[in-house]
Each structure stands twice: as structure tokens, then as C-alpha cells.
Amino acid sequence: MNKVFNNADEAIHDIADGMTLMLGGFGLCGLPENCIAALVKKGVKDLTCISNNAGVDDFGIGLLLRQRQVKKMISSYVGENAEFERQLLSGELEVELIPQGTLATRCMAAGYGMPAIFTPAGIGTEVAIGKEVRNFNGKDYLMELAFDADYAIVKAWKGDSMGNLVYRSTARNFNPVMAMAGKITIAEVEELVEPGELNPDHIHTPGIYVHRIFKGTNYEKRIEQRTVRKRQDA
Amino acid sequence: MLDKTGIAKRIAKEIKDGYYVNLGIGIPTLIANYIPEDMDVVLQSENGLLGMGPFPFEGEEDADIINAGKQTITTLPGSAIFDSAMSFGMIRARKVNLTILGAMEVAENGDIASWKIPGKMVKGMGGAMDLVASAENIIVAMQHVNKAGESKLLPRCTLPLTGINCVKKIVTELAVLDVLPGGGFKLLERAPGVSIEEIKNATSGRLIIEGDIPEMDIN
Numbered sequence: 001m002n003k004v005f006n007n008a009d010e011a012i013h014d015i016a017d018g019m020t021l022m023l024g025g026f027g028l029c030g031l032p033e034n035c036i037a038a039l040v041k042k043g044v045k046d047l048t049c050i051s052n053n054a055g056v057d058d059f060g061i062g063l064l065l066r067q068r069q070v071k072k073m074i075s076s077y078v079g080e081n082a083e084f085e086r087q088l089l090s091g092e093l094e095v096e097l098i099p100q101g102t103l104a105t106r107c108m109a110a111g112y113g114m115p116a117i118f119t120p121a122g123i124g125t126e127v128a129i130g131k132e133v134r135n136f137n138g139k140d141y142l143m144e145l146a147f148d149a150d151y152a153i154v155k156a157w158k159g160d161s162m163g164n165l166v167y168r169s170t171a172r173n174f175n176p177v178m179a180m181a182g183k184i185t186i187a188e189v190e191e192l193v194e195p196g197e198l199n200p201d202h203i204h205t206p207g208i209y210v211h212r213i214f215k216g217t218n219y220e221k222r223i224e225q226r227t228v229r230k231r232q233d234a
Numbered sequence: 235m236l237d238k239t240g241i242a243k244r245i246a247k248e249i250k251d252g253y254y255v256n257l258g259i260g261i262p263t264l265i266a267n268y269i270p271e272d273m274d275v276v277l278q279s280e281n282g283l284l285g286m287g288p289f290p291f292e293g294e295e296d297a298d299i300i301n302a303g304k305q306t307i308t309t310l311p312g313s314a315i316f317d318s319a320m321s322f323g324m325i326r327a328r329k330v331n332l333t334i335l336g337a338m339e340v341a342e343n344g345d346i347a348s349w350k351i352p353g354k355m356v357k358g359m360g361g362a363m364d365l366v367a368s369a370e371n372i373i374v375a376m377q378h379v380n381k382a383g384e385s386k387l388l389p390r391c392t393l394p395l396t397g398i399n400c401v402k403k404i405v406t407e408l409a410v411l412d413v414l415p416g417g418g419f420k421l422l423e424r425a426p427g428v429s430i431e432e433i434k435n436a437t438s439g440r441l442i443i444e445g446d447i448p449e450m451d452i453n
Contacts, residue, residue, distance in 0.1 A: 026281040026318070027304035029297060052318070079357030080304070088356055097349075097356070100280065101322025101364030108319040119326065120367035124345075124398035127363065157298075169315055171298040173281050176317040204317075221297035224304040227289045 003163045003207070004192065005214040008038035011186045015151055017044050018071075022107065022147065022178040023051040023061060024154035027080070027224045030171030031060050032155040034188045034216040040064060046071040050147060052103060052174055053077055054084040059222050065093070076100035080224065098127060102144050104177055109146035111180020111209065116145050152182025155216070156205070159189035160196075163210030164203045172204065179205045188216040236407045236425045236452065241375050243268045243452045245334060245405050248373055254278055256325065256365060258335030259303040261375040265334060276312075278330055280361040282321045285313030302361065322361065326368045333369035335362060337376045337401075339391045342439035344401045344413045346374065347393035359396055366397030378406035378436045385438035387411070387419055409433045410450060411441075418442045423450040 005011040012035055015021070021039075025031035039047075040063050047070050054075055055062035062081050064070050072094040078084050087093035098106075099121040109117045118141035122128050132143040154175040157168035165187055167175055179185050187205075192215040236244065238261050246268035249255055256278045257263055266286070269275050277286040279301040286301055287308035295306040309315075324330060339347040346366055349359040366372055379385055387404065404411045410423040418440040421433060426449050434441060 026302075027300065029281070029300050029304070075358060077358035077360035085356065089353070095356075097358045099359055099363035099367075100318070100361040101325060104318035104322055119364070121326075121364040123367060125363065125395040127359075169296070169298040169309070170279070170282050170300055172315055172317050174318045177319045223295060223297045223306055224300070225306065226295055227305040227307070228292045228295060229289045231291055 001162050001207070003211060003213050004161045005212050007214055008034035008188065008216070009041070011035065011188070011212045011214050012038050012042065012153075015039065015042070015044055018046045019044070019150040020048040020050065020148070022149045022152040022182055023049055024152075024173065024175035024178045025060065026052055026170070026173035028056065028060050028222045030155050030167070030173050030175055031055075032153045032188050033219055034214075035153045035186060036060065036063060039069070040067055043067070043069070045069050048072040048074065050074045050103070050149060052100060054081045056080050056224065057083050059220070072096065074098065074103070076103050104174060106144055106147045107174065107177040107181040110148070111177060114146060116143050118143055147181055149182050150184065152178045152185040154179045154185065154187050156187055156189045158191045158193060158198060159187055159210070159213050160193050160198050160207070161213065162195050163187065163207030163213050164198055165189070165205035165207075165210060166198060166202060167204050176205050180209045184211045185209055186212045188214055190216060190219060235428055236450075238264060240425070240452050241405050241407060244410065244450050245373055245375055248403070249273070249275055249332065251275070253331040254284070254329060255332045255334065256280060256330050258333075258362070260336045262334040262336060263303060278321075278324070279307075280321050280325065280365070282316050282318055283309070283313065285310045287313070322364050325361075325364055328368060328370055330369065332371045332373065333365045334373045334375055335365065337374045337386070337396075338380070339386050339388055339393055340374055340376070340401050340404055340413070341388050341391045342413065342419055343417045344399040345391045346396045346401050347391040348396045350394045352394065362396050366400045369400070372401050373403045373405065374401050375405055378408045378433075385436055387437045387439045389439045408436055414442065420444070421447050423448055425450055426452070
């Protein structure tokens with residue numbers, strides 16, 4: 001049960017043009033930085049990317065957008081990326097904007113083996129167009145389908161060679177639900193340890209969901225909005 | 235007329251002891267600064283945190299600890315971290331008592347538009363559609379009129395909707411208003427120094443004025 005790969009290039013070696021990828025992270029927090037860099041280097045094209053955000057112009061998925069490697073984005077919020085907005089408004093990029101909870105729960109459904117979920121988010125809005133509406137206990141819900149992604153690419157804090165993962169603080173975000181949802185799940189971690197070093201009670205993603213794992217390097221962990229208070233304010 | 239801080243201070247008075255509260259981006263974020271210290275309130279950040287603390291001290295920023303506005307923040311004793319699906323699970327299951335968010339338009343039937351200006355601006359709805367579809371208590375914090383001087387309190391929204399029949403209360407630089415279940419903006423309070431005439435002129439939706447309208451207390 002050794003799932004260890006040497007690096008990002010090897011872990012993503014069979015990702016091909018036209019595939020659908022899930023990419024974990026919220027803003028620039030908890031991003032699979034090594035895999036994104038490897039995808040840029042590999043130059044795969046026509047990707048459909050499912051990710052809450054689209055990065056910024058020069059980091060995260062923004063790097064893939066800049067190289068025109070993305071055919072379609074499925075996201076909930078893309079406000080931080082000027083190049084994204086330009087490609088969207090000019091029609092170069094296909095974009096499906098969906099509510100954040102719907103995005104997360106469609107990942108969860110895939111990982112739980114459920115074909116669809118019902119959510120009130122988007123009822124009465126353009127998100128509901130063409131979707132089945134069901135009424136439960138007097139309230140309308142939209143039927144939203146589980147995602148079907150070729151690869152899920154996630155970032156964790158620690159992982160072992162069996163693929164068990166632990167995330168750190170709010171860098172958890174979409175990573176656990178995406179990790180459950182890929183046909184093949186690739187995890188990059190800051191610390192790769194031997195089985196037994198992680199407490200079984202503390203594991204967030206059981207290794208059964210993870211197919212490939214490698215120790216990432218040179219994490220930049222860029223901060224999008226650096227907000228601080230001065231010591232004398234305390 | 236209130237500034238953004240004034241709007242935040244007034245909305246802070248709507249928060250009750252024991253509440254779990256989700257604060258949106260913009261003016262709502264400021265509200266955290268005006269929750270009375272003796273009040274037990276837990277802030278939810280939809281990227282996966284309950285118990286959002288203040289900004290870190292300079293030099294102690296941690297890229298792994300951010301809020302839904304992507305700002306560096308801190309956790310507090312008793313904080314809990316979870317994934318995005320659980321975060322919206324607790325929102326959908328109505329465990330969060332109060333949602334405060336911004337808007338571009340609110341209609342007199344409680345519809346809200348906040349995420350898109352066709353052909354001009356597309357940022358996305360983020361978690362707003364999930365929040366407004368499920369929250370029992372929704373307060374909108376916004377300017378009464380847009381940059382072109384047009385009212386944002388309308389008979390019907392003109393922009394793509396975020397949610398329908400959901401807004402309960404609005405606090406602007408001019409006034410506090412309830413959105414009545416049967417439709418209409420009921421004027422509750424005026425901002426200091428603002429006349430009813432000014433509020434009438436800035437409101438294009440149906441405005442309901444009954445009896446004396448007191449000035450807000452924002453201190």
C-alpha cells in the first residue's frame with residue numbers, strides 16, 4: 001500500500017488534455033502549489049477546473065489561465081483575478097459560477113457515493129435555470145449533481161505513505177471533500193511520514209481516498225490580504 | 235448620515251448574547267469590532283472556522299489561517315476548524331443565528347442582488363446564495379443609493395438575484411428599515427441628522443412610515 005511518488009511531475013504524469021480536475025484551496029490558502037506548477041510545466045490544455053477560486057493573476061490557478069490551459073472553470077468566486085475576468089467577459093473562457101456550498105456539497109456527494117443533493121441555494125435565481133426543483137416540507141430545493149472529476153488534486157499538511165492526510169487550520173477548506181471525490185486523487189503534503197506516525201483519531205482524510213502522495217517543496221504560501229493589528233492596540 | 239463605521243456600530247446592536255453569526259465581506263467585517271466584550275458571540279467564517287479572532291499582531295500572520303475575505307486572522311480559545319462542506323452544512327441546517335451581508339440591490343419583497351452586473355462585473359456569488367437561501371435572520375448592510383445616486387431599495391431588483399424573499403432588515407447610512415413579510419420597507423430609525431424627506435427621496439421601493447421615527451442610537 002505504498003502510494004508515494006517522488007515529486008509533482010511524476011504524480012501528474014498521466015493528466016492529459018481535456019480532463020476534468022478538482023483543485024483544493026480557498027483563495028491562495030491550502031493550494032496544491034507543486035501540482036499547479038507541474039501542470040503549467042507539462043502544458044496540458046483544454047482543462048476543466050473545479051476550484052472555489054481562480055487564483056490571482058500570477059499565482060494559483062491564475063498561472064494556468066495565463067497559459068490558456070483552462071477551457072472551463074467551475075468556481076464560486078473569481079473576483080481576485082483580472083485576467084480571469086477579461087477572458088470571461090471576452091468569451092475566451094467558459095465559466096460556470098455556482099454557490100460555494102453547492103460546490104462543496106457536490107464534491108462531498110461524489111465522495112459519499114450519492115448521485116445528487118438537494119439545496120435551497122440558487123432557488124429563484126439564474127443558477128436554477130434548467131435544474132429540477134423539488135419541494136420538501138413546503139420549501140423548494142434544487143437538485144444538484146455530484147461532480148465527476150478525473151483527478152482531484154489536494155494539499156495537506158501531513159500525510160503518510162498509505163495516503164492518510166491531516167490538514168492545518170483553514171488550509172483545510174475544500175481539500176478533504178475534493179480528496180474524496182476524484183477518480184484518482186493526488187495529495188501533496190508538507191511532511192510525509194511513515195504509517196503509525198499519525199494518530200488514527202486525528203486523520204481527516206482516510207488513505208482509501210488517496211491514490212498518490214508526495215512531499216511538496218518550496219511552498220510559497222502567499223498571503224492574499226495581509227491584515228494585522230499593532231501591538232499597542234492590544 | 236452615517237459612515238461605514240456607523241453602519242457597523244448600529245448593526246452590532248442587533249447581535250444577541252449566545253449568537254453564532256456569519257459576517258460578509260465589506261462593512262459586515264467591521265461589525266466584529268463593535269460587539270460588546272461581555273457578550274458571548276461566535277463568528278463563523280464560511281471557509282471553515284467557528285470562533286474567528288482579531289487580526290494577528292504584525293509578524294505573526296499565518297498564511298494557513300484566513301477568513302472568507304482572505305484576510306489573515308487568528309483563532310480563539312474554543313475555535314473549531316472544519317471543511318467547506320460541513321461549513322455550509324451548518325449554514326443550511328440553520329445552526330447559524332444571524333447572517334449579515336452587503337448588497338447591490340434589495341427589493342421590497344426581500345429579494346437581494348449582490349453578485350453580478352451583466353457584461354460589466356462578474357465576481358461570483360461565493361457563499362452568499364447558500365447563506366441567504368437558508369438563514370432565518372438576514373440583515374443587509376449597504377449604502378442607500380449607488381454611485382450614480384440611484385436608490386438601491388427598489389420595487390423589484392434589476393440585477394441578477396442572489397436570493398428571493400429573504401432579507402429581513404436593512405441598515406444604511408440613512409436609515410434602519412424592516413422588510414415586511416407582505417412587502418414594503420418599514421422605516422424604523424433615521425440616522426442622526428437625516429430627515430424623513432431625505433430617506434423618502436433615496437428610496438424607490440414602497441416606504442412605510444408610521445408614527446414618529448426616532449434617531450438611531452449608535453453609541
